[in-house]
Amino acid sequence: MRPSGLLTRSGRSQERPLTASSSAGPSLSAFARAFDLALKRYEPSIAALVTHLEAQGVAIDRATLRTWRLGQKPPSKARSFMALALLERRWRLPDGYFRRLLPHSDRAVGGRLAPGLTASEKRRYLWHLPEDFAARQPAERAEILAWVRRTFRSTDSEYRRYQSLAVRHAYAIRFPALAGWNTSPRAEIGRRLRPGTRIAPQALSDEMGQLLAFKTATFAPIGFARAGVWGAVTAAQKLEHLGLLFGALSAPPDGPSLGLGAPLEALSFALLLFPGVWDAYLGWRERRRGFFTVWEIDLLCAVGANADPRTGWIAQTPGLADRLQALDGMVTEAEVAAARSDWRGACARFRDFARMRVRELKRIVRRHHDPFEPVLPVLRSDSPVAEYRKIADEIRLRRPCAVRNPRAAAENARAYLMVRLALHLGFRQRTLRELLVRGRGERPTPDKALETVRRGEMRWNDLQAGWEVFAPPVAFKNNMSNYFCGRPFRLVLPDVAGLYAEIDTYLNVHRPVLIGAMVDPGTFFVRVPAKPQAPGADASFSQADFYSAWRALTGRYGVYNPYTGRGAIPGLLPHGPHCVRHVLATHIIKLTGSFEQAGYAIQDAPKSVERHYGVFLPQDKAAQATRLLNAVWAEGQVRVGSETE
Incomplete structure (x- = not known):
């Protein structure tokens, strides 16, 4: 029985998928099976294939071909994809045949980029360059790099400089x-x-x-x-x-x-x-x-x-x-x-x-930094929370395989929950990053102990069958405000959009991967330090670490990249976790016109919301007033129509 999708001896290619599994979507296993079938049918000698590639100016050793064949490692370098292109022509397969079977790497093909870039720039920019960057014309590469620098480099605005x-x-x-x-x-x-x-x-x-x-x-x-x-x-x-x-x-x-x-x-x-x-x-x-x-x-x-x-x-x-x-x-x-x-x-x-x-x-005095600038496209939308939620959807869409790359999948799951919990809780970044956690079946930390460490905790509430976030007032920066009145914050998270399943998977699968052999700090969010095996390595987030992680996730998943098609929101800029409070406050203000209710979403006073968080532009105020007045006219038309009948 002839494998589907490969060339016959007459040189005609089949139109059906290469393997039955490839119809389920790109994956390393689908690529490996297709590559293995091709080698078995067309290349009786691997040594001859290596010689052919060397003659074409592409040096690929036998060990590399073996890792592709066994699905141990995908092609990632520019030279590897050049070799695949040569093999597709040699075997008369459609252009890009093998590449379409590979999962998207979310980064450009490794190899030489434009000259003049430092090593750190290459590492940072690689995530934002298209896969075929090295194959594009010099003018197009310069245009892409200029956009990446303008969007992701920290010296674009006066304040950043x-x-x-x-x-x-x-x-x-x-x-x-x-x-x-x-x-x-x-x-x-x-x-x-x-x-x-x-x-x-x-x-x-x-x-x-x-x-x-x-x-x-x-x-x-x-x-x-x-x-x-x-x-x-x-x-x-x-x-x-x-x-x-x-x-x-x-x-x-x-x-x-x-x-x-x-x-x-x-x-x-x-x-x-x-x-x-x-x-x-x-x-x-x-x-x-x-x-x-x-x-x-x-x-x-x-x-x-x-x-x-x-x-x-x-x-x-x-x-x-x-x-x-x-x-x-x-x-x-x-x-x-x-x-x-x-x-x-x-x-x-x-x-x-x-x-x-x-x-x-x-x-x-002047304001040097506009805190709303990075998220202006979100704040100007009719529903800022729905717009910002697109970042979470993009994160889940780009989730790597947990079996093949457990750490990348764990960091992706953490990034997803960072966005989700920030949108549900409205906490400042310190309260969010220091949030402790107790799993299902574990005894919650006593309230007095949480007051002593000035932290909140996520724990399972058996009575309400839900994940509850509890935080004493001292865990908040503005603990003396009228919002708290000396009472703790308590909220049972809603099980919407698969939130509970994400939390359970993160706690049971992904969080242990991130901690590894380090001591568990007890916080919900943990990180992998630069040297996790060093004595005393700490898995907890510092303020700078948490800001960098948030800026990285918004840059990778939030900013729409016109050259790769990835990213959720056009015009967004990389930003820190504090911007989520702007999103929540502005969303509530646009819905209700109330700074007080917006303060409920971010545990703050109305004056603070009006001064620092909410964006309530004149056109937003006029639109809300118009909706209320138009409702009166609409009711009048209905009443006049019924009297006429």
């Missing part, structure tokens, strides 16, 4: 001795310093540690008064921001950051009481960015609050004056002497100065 420059020209002061205050200690411990980054002197590190202890302690130290407490996340943020402030003051003036040149050993919190220091810093910020933003306002407010004569840590720590030094152009000897003689008075004068500068800055 500024951020890229800031990353390349680092200037911050680091506090490795205070790594425990970092929300991701592994990011600080053992981290190699970038060029331009310096370690804080011991005296400054001690002062920073005292400030953090003062602002995070359960009770104010005896003899001190305090207004407000910092949580762990706020403390880590202030540590980072103050490190940038001191770094700018001490960066060399002739370096790439063009800093203010203060000696490293002269840095202290006492310096922050002098207007000359702040005017020099504000001038440096304006020269670097071109204008002022809320960053400068927030920093002035934070330091001004700590200089309050009644409740500020700086004002209540006069010993800081012992390390004061005059700085050329910023602090004079007379100012140092005046501050030492009247410490509380110096703090009060700076507090008044900070308030004045804040009022002046509020008139001229």
Whole structure:
């Protein structure tokens, strides 16, 4: 019996599929069976076939042909597909016959790309190039690369260029001795310093540690008064921001950051009481960015609050004056002497100065980054949630085979659930990435324990037969808002669009693949670090890891690529998880016109939604009012018609 789809001895090809299984869709097994049948019928000697390919200028060894024949590895390089094209002509098969049997790889064929690309660019761009990129004309390749760079490179907009420059020209002061205050200690411990980054002197590190202890302690130290407490996340943020402030003051003036040149050993919190220091810093910020933003306002407010004569840590720590030094152009000897003689008075004068500068800055600050820009095509649609859901559908459509590539399938399943849970919960990224999990049949973590670790948990609710997400108020950034009123968040997820099946498969199959031999961190979402076999490898997500994973999935599955036909939404840009809150808030506003109800979807106050999240354009407002008014006219027509009858 002659295998279907292969050439007969007369040279005529059959029109039926090569194998019965190929009708079920492309797969590695279908390709392997077809390739094996072809070899058995037309090539009595593999050595002769290798010789023929070498004569055509394509070197393929016997081991490679064997892996194709057994279905151990698919062709992936440009040379491999050239060999397949030669074999199709040799065996008189239709062009692209074998390629159509292979599953889509979601990336360009490996091999040489355009010259001038770095290795990292090749790795990143490979996902966004068409499979036949290497075979296209130079002008077309240049056009495709220009689009990929414009869409996926982080330096396309003014803000992205500024951020890229800031990353390349680092200037911050680091506090490795205070790594425990970092929300991701592994990011600080053992981290190699970038060029331009310096370690804080011991005296400054001690002062920073005292400030953090003062602002995070359960009770104010005896003899001190305090207004407000910092949580762990706020403390880590202030540590980072103050490190940038001191770094700018001490960066060399002739370096790439063009800093203010203060000696490293002269840095202290006492310096922050002098207007000359702040005017020099504000001038440096304006020269670097071109204008002022809320960053400068927030920093002035934070330091001004700590200089309050009644409740500020700086004002209540006069010993800081012992390390004061005059700085050329910023602090004079007379100012140092005046501050030492009247410490509380110096703090009060700076507090008044900070308030004045804040009022002046509020008139001229600009927004450097438009947070809505990456998802504008979604926000402008009639149903933003339905539009964003297309990303989840695209992820599931492109899911790899879990048997042949378990890690890729596991990362795909994780990406799908990241989008689904974000759309159902509306959590901020920290609350979402730190979400704990308990499987079916496991005992839920006690509520008090969750309050202690300030995290939520997904667990199976036997009474309601559903997956429940429970989170104490302290797990949220705005836990003191009226949304919570001191009560926990509790939501049973709906079993829609196969959500429960996806969760069960992820927990039972894919999540163990991602964790491997590492210690289970207990979080729902886990990752594979760069060196999973290294001692102490951590499977939990840090803030940067989670943002990068979200940006990668939106770039791979969300952004429509006109050259590959992949991607869900034209005009979308890669973005982070915070944009989902914009989508949810805007969707509710378009449906109801209510900022309060939009706040219910993202656990926030109406004013915050109006200021930061919802996009309610004039045309949206007019359209909603028109629908309500048109309903009155439609009711009137029905009533008049019935009276006429």
